[in-house]
Amino acid sequence: MNTKKFFLNENEMPQYWYNIVADMPVKPLPPLHPGTREPITPDMLSPLFPDELIRQELTDERFVKIPDAVLEKYKIYRPSPLIRATELEKALNTDCRIYYKYEGGSPSGSHKPNTAIPQAYYNAQAGVKKITTETGAGQWGTALSFACAQYGIECEVYMVKASYEQKPYRKIMMNTFGAKVHPSPSDRTEAGRNFLAHNPQTGGSLGMAISEAIEMAVQDEHTKYSLGSVLNHVLLHQTVIGEEAIKQFDLAQDSPDVIIAPLGGGSNFAGLAFPFLREKLTGGGSQRFVAVEPASCPKLTKGEFMYDFGDTQGYTPLLPMYTLGHNFEPASIHAGGLRYHGASVLCSQLLKDRLIEAASVDQLECFAAGSIFAKAEGIIPAPESNHAIAQVLREVEQAREEGKQKTILFNLSGHGFVDMMAYADYHDGKLQEHELTRAEIQASLKEIKELQPAAVSEI
Amino acid sequence: MNTKKFFLNENEMPQYWYNIVADMPVKPLPPLHPGTREPITPDMLSPLFPDELIRQELTDERFVKIPDAVLEKYKIYRPSPLIRATELEKALNTDCRIYYKYEGGSPSGSHKPNTAIPQAYYNAQAGVKKITTETGAGQWGTALSFACAQYGIECEVYMVKASYEQKPYRKIMMNTFGAKVHPSPSDRTEAGRNFLAHNPQTGGSLGMAISEAIEMAVQDEHTKYSLGSVLNHVLLHQTVIGEEAIKQFDLAQDSPDVIIAPLGGGSNFAGLAFPFLREKLTGGGSQRFVAVEPASCPKLTKGEFMYDFGDTQGYTPLLPMYTLGHNFEPASIHAGGLRYHGASVLCSQLLKDRLIEAASVDQLECFAAGSIFAKAEGIIPAPESNHAIAQVLREVEQAREEGKQKTILFNLSGHGFVDMMAYADYHDGKLQEHELTRAEIQASLKEIKELQPAAVSEI
Numbered sequence: 001m002n003t004k005k006f007f008l009n010e011n012e013m014p015q016y017w018y019n020i021v022a023d024m025p026v027k028p029l030p031p032l033h034p035g036t037r038e039p040i041t042p043d044m045l046s047p048l049f050p051d052e053l054i055r056q057e058l059t060d061e062r063f064v065k066i067p068d069a070v071l072e073k074y075k076i077y078r079p080s081p082l083i084r085a086t087e088l089e090k091a092l093n094t095d096c097r098i099y100y101k102y103e104g105g106s107p108s109g110s111h112k113p114n115t116a117i118p119q120a121y122y123n124a125q126a127g128v129k130k131i132t133t134e135t136g137a138g139q140w141g142t143a144l145s146f147a148c149a150q151y152g153i154e155c156e157v158y159m160v161k162a163s164y165e166q167k168p169y170r171k172i173m174m175n176t177f178g179a180k181v182h183p184s185p186s187d188r189t190e191a192g193r194n195f196l197a198h199n200p201q202t203g204g205s206l207g208m209a210i211s212e213a214i215e216m217a218v219q220d221e222h223t224k225y226s227l228g229s230v231l232n233h234v235l236l237h238q239t240v241i242g243e244e245a246i247k248q249f250d251l252a253q254d255s256p257d258v259i260i261a262p263l264g265g266g267s268n269f270a271g272l273a274f275p276f277l278r279e280k281l282t283g284g285g286s287q288r289f290v291a292v293e294p295a296s297c298p299k300l301t302k303g304e305f306m307y308d309f310g311d312t313q314g315y316t317p318l319l320p321m322y323t324l325g326h327n328f329e330p331a332s333i334h335a336g337g338l339r340y341h342g343a344s345v346l347c348s349q350l351l352k353d354r355l356i357e358a359a360s361v362d363q364l365e366c367f368a369a370g371s372i373f374a375k376a377e378g379i380i381p382a383p384e385s386n387h388a389i390a391q392v393l394r395e396v397e398q399a400r401e402e403g404k405q406k407t408i409l410f411n412l413s414g415h416g417f418v419d420m421m422a423y424a425d426y427h428d429g430k431l432q433e434h435e436l437t438r439a440e441i442q443a444s445l446k447e448i449k450e451l452q453p454a455a456v457s458e459i
Numbered sequence: 460m461n462t463k464k465f466f467l468n469e470n471e472m473p474q475y476w477y478n479i480v481a482d483m484p485v486k487p488l489p490p491l492h493p494g495t496r497e498p499i500t501p502d503m504l505s506p507l508f509p510d511e512l513i514r515q516e517l518t519d520e521r522f523v524k525i526p527d528a529v530l531e532k533y534k535i536y537r538p539s540p541l542i543r544a545t546e547l548e549k550a551l552n553t554d555c556r557i558y559y560k561y562e563g564g565s566p567s568g569s570h571k572p573n574t575a576i577p578q579a580y581y582n583a584q585a586g587v588k589k590i591t592t593e594t595g596a597g598q599w600g601t602a603l604s605f606a607c608a609q610y611g612i613e614c615e616v617y618m619v620k621a622s623y624e625q626k627p628y629r630k631i632m633m634n635t636f637g638a639k640v641h642p643s644p645s646d647r648t649e650a651g652r653n654f655l656a657h658n659p660q661t662g663g664s665l666g667m668a669i670s671e672a673i674e675m676a677v678q679d680e681h682t683k684y685s686l687g688s689v690l691n692h693v694l695l696h697q698t699v700i701g702e703e704a705i706k707q708f709d710l711a712q713d714s715p716d717v718i719i720a721p722l723g724g725g726s727n728f729a730g731l732a733f734p735f736l737r738e739k740l741t742g743g744g745s746q747r748f749v750a751v752e753p754a755s756c757p758k759l760t761k762g763e764f765m766y767d768f769g770d771t772q773g774y775t776p777l778l779p780m781y782t783l784g785h786n787f788e789p790a791s792i793h794a795g796g797l798r799y800h801g802a803s804v805l806c807s808q809l810l811k812d813r814l815i816e817a818a819s820v821d822q823l824e825c826f827a828a829g830s831i832f833a834k835a836e837g838i839i840p841a842p843e844s845n846h847a848i849a850q851v852l853r854e855v856e857q858a859r860e861e862g863k864q865k866t867i868l869f870n871l872s873g874h875g876f877v878d879m880m881a882y883a884d885y886h887d888g889k890l891q892e893h894e895l896t897r898a899e900i901q902a903s904l905k906e907i908k909e910l911q912p913a914a915v916s917e918i
Contacts, residue, residue: 003468003469003470004469004534004535005469005534007466007468009462009466010462010463010464011462075463075464076463076546076836076837077837087535087609105564106837107837107838109876113837146834146837149834150546168879168880168883169628169876169877169879169880172879172880172882172883172886173839173876173879173882175882175883175886176830176833176834176839176879176882176886177833177834178834371635374635374636375605375608375635375636375637377535378535378536378565378566378572378605379566380632380635415876417568417628417632417874417876417877418628418876418877418879420627420628420631420632420635420877421627421628421631423631423632423634423635424627424631424634427631427634427635
């Protein structure tokens, strides 16, 4: 019998997270203080994050040791399996070898606990009593709720209102792990009241929820804030995915030609891709790396690379990234985790330097791909993960047309058990497309252009 | 670091299912034809099942070879992990060692595919084009939907109406795997129309849904019927759980003193317990085996051992079992998979002979236990599995009182991702108790007493 699932033992878990900054040929531009337009300093981040996370955010060391106490918690669900999609290969009748790293076996059902656990750990070490955060579809909020429960930290989640109403199961999961959940925008914060005054009917956005969570955190010295993607330290923690996968490909005596993952803020993609990208940057190779985004939120394929805020209210530093503008309100597609206006600084710089590629897919194509996958492999994927699967199917088709055989790896970042209404909409023909026009994007980006510092106005 | 999760490689999967009939000191009584009261013969089962499943239902051989083709499909999600509940042990501050076999990583999120896959396989081998079945909470229907998709067999599911309405996600999962789902009782069958005439407001029951599925199967020569629990061949297939666990306890260099699992029809419990019970029956030992049922459906602790139908309409053979009567309509608790009026013949005989024990727990105790478990171990359990966890907590408390230390193993038969409304009801204080009185049970059993054959009237 051929092996289908490649497992590592717990004592084979990676001991280090990988920081791609060390190996980037062009280093990322610094985050800027929105007032002075000068690079931010560590102390400016202190109201939001504990010192060790700030250090990790700004470091350029190649490897960061994973604390033993974090490894001990990772063992709750890690190492995750690398699975050969044997039944999907048969269903597609392809010569390509398809593998997926399955992150859906975690407490929240996605890759998010990989960073929630260390973030909660460092906060607990620093004596923090409460953490605030935002969540879109609820994956991140669930992960942080669980991680906070592990360390006895209070957790308060601002959940994008459209998701709060569409996905009641996610709220209950967070409650079950002991967290408080508020629909965002709420009337609990100045930012929230501002958004509601501007548009009382708004379904919210990740950018708005981030503003609310930040505002609550900075008001109390025992409260910090936590972000589930975008930032360097978040991407750093997620590299445990790719580090495991490299070891598992050794077991499989194979290696991927193309590595695919969904991109919302960037941690899903970076987690799988960056360790493989290190191999290419330091050892050469022809591997390709494809970040997949929804057609309705296409910052990588249709946005512009410029300085922008990470949140809607403008509380964060200015970050150099591909963006649709921090006031952009994406259509309420089911892949709530991908509805973010910008891409992480690291992913943005790599795309700008053509070290990674980007693709966008619409919802119909995603759910069609996810349904084929589910029947074959027995896992109903999260809507976010369906974006990667859709791209896998495109790669298989291309290989067929070119008469080539290739090895494809993708991140099955989560299961869709709490997203079944999305599948019902698909079955019932209710999925709508939301492809944006260039004009709409230009309108959204217009005011962002004024934020650019002189030195980088031509980036 | 101590090991938390004990994995087997795919090539270490058990090659045989275990049939406890071979080792039972008192063999089970035969199923009887309801008309003649004579033991049924294989040909009487032919309209329902393919020959190989009938053979497995009636065999007394100790081991049945798992076909290589089934092992190949098992690899989609097996072997399942044996997990040491290290974080739960800490939360309970106990010296007991607690382990769980986690079956929630399967395509349907429970142990059910362990028998759905071989049942679909043998039906496919026999040229069957369509399978009908019943489902309560939806776990079984989902598993069979997936298994049928693997073999290109059409799947039609009669889902208990109360669950159909309470658990829309389960229906969508079955649809995603390609199955058709009907709320039961329906007007599609004579049995269904009969139940509706008797009580138009009925929320249905597993017994009624079985009648409907059987009726549809016997009408067409290319259609067979499939049951998710109760029958010998179903319990047989589930023993892959316990066979794996025995190997994993060797890896852990430990052995369980008490083995606990929920009991609805019996396959959940039998799957984990029977291989360990073989070790006790053939090699001695003091292990205990506890089947846990809901207080609102207490056939083991308050029912009577007698011949009864497996379905409400009376289409099945008469089975010798602990029962509450085939007309019993259990309260619509959230653990829909445990709402069945009878216990499998094998489990019933073993309980009668005091080789296993039974306990009943109410919903509140179940969800309180499940919530403690979720926060500690990161897996939100299915309501059915919470019954086992509640008993684990009782065992831990008893060990504490007795100043003893023991090793506890339980079957975490499924996750609760699609049962979150049950947790919401628990959080909101809406869970109601449904403990039955002896008088209610006697009333339900009254007419069943007339079904007893003379020879076994005093069993």
